[in-house]
Amino acid sequence: MRKYIGKRLLMFIPTIILISFVIFFIIQLPPGDYVDSYVGALAAEGEIFTEEEILELRKQFGLDDPWIIQYFNWVKDIILRGDFGYSFEYGRDVWSVIMDRLYLTLAVSFIILIFQYGVSLPVGIYCANHQYSAGDYIWSFFGFIGTATPNFLLAIIIMYYIYVTTGNVYLGLFSTEMLQNGMRWEYVPEFLGRCAIPLIVIGTSGTCGIIRTVRAQMLDEQARQYTLTARAKGCSEWTITYKYCLRAALNPVVSGLAGSLRTIFSGSTVSAIVMNLAIQGPVLLTALKSQDMYLAGTIVLIQAVLVLVGTLLSDIALAWLDPRIRFSERS
Amino acid sequence: MSENTQPIIRVRDLHVGIPMDEGLLTPVRGVDFEIYPGETLGLVGESGCGKSLTSKAILGINDNKCFSIGEILFRPDVKQPAVDILSLERVSKWKPLMPWTITQRLEERVHDIARFEAARRVGDPIRPIPGKKKEAIRQLRAIRGKQISMIFQEPMVAFSPMYTIGNQINECTRLHITRDRHESKRITLEMMKMVGIANAEKRYDQYPHEFSGGMLQRALIAMALVCKPRLLIADEPTTALDVTIQAQILELMQSLQKELGMAILFITHDLGTVAKMCDRVAVMYLGKIVETGPARDIYKNPQHPYTRGLMGSVHKIGTLKQDRLFSIEGTVPLALNLQPGCGFYDRCDARIEGLCDKVTPTLTPCDGQHCVACHRCQRKEEA
Numbered sequence: 001m002r003k004y005i006g007k008r009l010l011m012f013i014p015t016i017i018l019i020s021f022v023i024f025f026i027i028q029l030p031p032g033d034y035v036d037s038y039v040g041a042l043a044a045e046g047e048i049f050t051e052e053e054i055l056e057l058r059k060q061f062g063l064d065d066p067w068i069i070q071y072f073n074w075v076k077d078i079i080l081r082g083d084f085g086y087s088f089e090y091g092r093d094v095w096s097v098i099m100d101r102l103y104l105t106l107a108v109s110f111i112i113l114i115f116q117y118g119v120s121l122p123v124g125i126y127c128a129n130h131q132y133s134a135g136d137y138i139w140s141f142f143g144f145i146g147t148a149t150p151n152f153l154l155a156i157i158i159m160y161y162i163y164v165t166t167g168n169v170y171l172g173l174f175s176t177e178m179l180q181n182g183m184r185w186e187y188v189p190e191f192l193g194r195c196a197i198p199l200i201v202i203g204t205s206g207t208c209g210i211i212r213t214v215r216a217q218m219l220d221e222q223a224r225q226y227t228l229t230a231r232a233k234g235c236s237e238w239t240i241t242y243k244y245c246l247r248a249a250l251n252p253v254v255s256g257l258a259g260s261l262r263t264i265f266s267g268s269t270v271s272a273i274v275m276n277l278a279i280q281g282p283v284l285l286t287a288l289k290s291q292d293m294y295l296a297g298t299i300v301l302i303q304a305v306l307v308l309v310g311t312l313l314s315d316i317a318l319a320w321l322d323p324r325i326r327f328s329e330r331s
Numbered sequence: 332m333s334e335n336t337q338p339i340i341r342v343r344d345l346h347v348g349i350p351m352d353e354g355l356l357t358p359v360r361g362v363d364f365e366i367y368p369g370e371t372l373g374l375v376g377e378s379g380c381g382k383s384l385t386s387k388a389i390l391g392i393n394d395n396k397c398f399s400i401g402e403i404l405f406r407p408d409v410k411q412p413a414v415d416i417l418s419l420e421r422v423s424k425w426k427p428l429m430p431w432t433i434t435q436r437l438e439e440r441v442h443d444i445a446r447f448e449a450a451r452r453v454g455d456p457i458r459p460i461p462g463k464k465k466e467a468i469r470q471l472r473a474i475r476g477k478q479i480s481m482i483f484q485e486p487m488v489a490f491s492p493m494y495t496i497g498n499q500i501n502e503c504t505r506l507h508i509t510r511d512r513h514e515s516k517r518i519t520l521e522m523m524k525m526v527g528i529a530n531a532e533k534r535y536d537q538y539p540h541e542f543s544g545g546m547l548q549r550a551l552i553a554m555a556l557v558c559k560p561r562l563l564i565a566d567e568p569t570t571a572l573d574v575t576i577q578a579q580i581l582e583l584m585q586s587l588q589k590e591l592g593m594a595i596l597f598i599t600h601d602l603g604t605v606a607k608m609c610d611r612v613a614v615m616y617l618g619k620i621v622e623t624g625p626a627r628d629i630y631k632n633p634q635h636p637y638t639r640g641l642m643g644s645v646h647k648i649g650t651l652k653q654d655r656l657f658s659i660e661g662t663v664p665l666a667l668n669l670q671p672g673c674g675f676y677d678r679c680d681a682r683i684e685g686l687c688d689k690v691t692p693t694l695t696p697c698d699g700q701h702c703v704a705c706h707r708c709q710r711k712e713e714a
Contacts, residue, residue: 225487323495
């Protein structure tokens, strides 16, 4: 196993190099660069630049080289100095821009992840154990609604409802008082209340999806012959459900974890914009729009690394769950 | 033989029904038999005649959509009172019913089948006395695996692929014999060696996919026998195996039966293994036992046209190549909304028009213990 993990980690290096190259290539692909959009924006306000000034700006930002040279410079700085480049839009280091929102992003995403699995696993198991019961139908109804409704729409509906009933919009995670006075204990209930909205909005679609998966998988496993063997042995229904069926049913749920690392770092962009959440997703969107290429490139690169790490982690978890996978790897 | 006078299990008028949208499916329609300690009863029949449902009903492990009526009296010991496994199962599976479920369905569809009149009682949502349900589950679980155990037909899927063979056999030991880890592992290993699993210590920690089919069947037998049950139900234990392994497994079962003194209910469609294994035989067709008696009598002197057909369709060494094997015309009808009359009527070459399609024949003795359910045979007796 250790050898296998080592091999996978070594494979990371060429993969990441290749990915970074592709990312950079695609990001610089649209015509124009940051200077163009910058000059365009200022020209709209009446400030006209001369050709020379524009060339000077390009030189200053390092945009006058061909893109392949720019790419090598970017990679060289990352490897040698851990410097991910300069964000034109924010006027400072890319890394510091990312760090700004990192903690809040991680906090929000982790809470959502725990909410998703904490709700969907028990509910999925319940629905499978009580197939076609009233509870199963009710949860399935919510499950389908939740999967089918786009998150941002749900966000708008909830915010509208809250505004109509309370007269306050509760945009963002912090109220104006919180931002002015800093965090105090008396703000905690309100903060948690403000957390609940994005939790429900972003969490539902994932939760509903996992409920459906767990239910279907559990039903599949319960129809297997080995549950009959276990029952004939005198095992309790609890043992059959949790020792035998659940472990086998977890396979697709665990494979699904691979993508959620990336989502933790920068997911739910549209919902975050609608709800004015200061998390990573919207930053990537604006960076791409204004051709702030180092910032966009870095975020996408981190996403790619997280996908790789997530896949490795979920593969390890799968091997731990299912002995058959473990053995096919060994041979 | 005083011990043998008390049967270890007595199945009385067992019906298994499955309510479906098209009507009532009745795969088992009134089965009676008993098994005495130490003997082997062979239950023979084509696929789909209700053998497996009968055997699973004895353990009370049929699907929730099946309902069983009748009586399965299990008496593990002469001194102990018999328990009715079916009523235990009914209480253990009790659920608050929605008004539109089972009860109503049965009322709508069952009325024309006289035997299933009683089924309405089963569907009635009579709440079990508080605590009774738990007690029933506890009693059932104490019987399953400990007193009655079962070998399934496909060893490859009978084990969970997620746990080691040792873990899964040991679970049975730990449930019924001892909670002590070392002691239970010792007992488990001993049983694994007894069923002929070489290198049992190493095999204990291996997973099902590392076992061959024959070895898995041995492991399954070890799991069934580790608690030294009073009754072993073997549901086509050798069907999935190749012929040389089949013989080994059958011999193994026989020698273990002698050693442990248990009774076996041997379910199969293979008449060759029945001849080898069984003391008595019951032939099943469309959910009913059509002929039963000592194995020798049935082989020498089959009475029911169906049994005769079965015997004729076995290939014997020495027959000429051009002698076609006998085959019974037609197929087993679906046991859906059955009317009175002999189930074999459509395929029978000795049927009596006006009698066999109107009146259901009952099992009547024709020669000592040999019983048969056939109007034609009874006429012969009377004549």
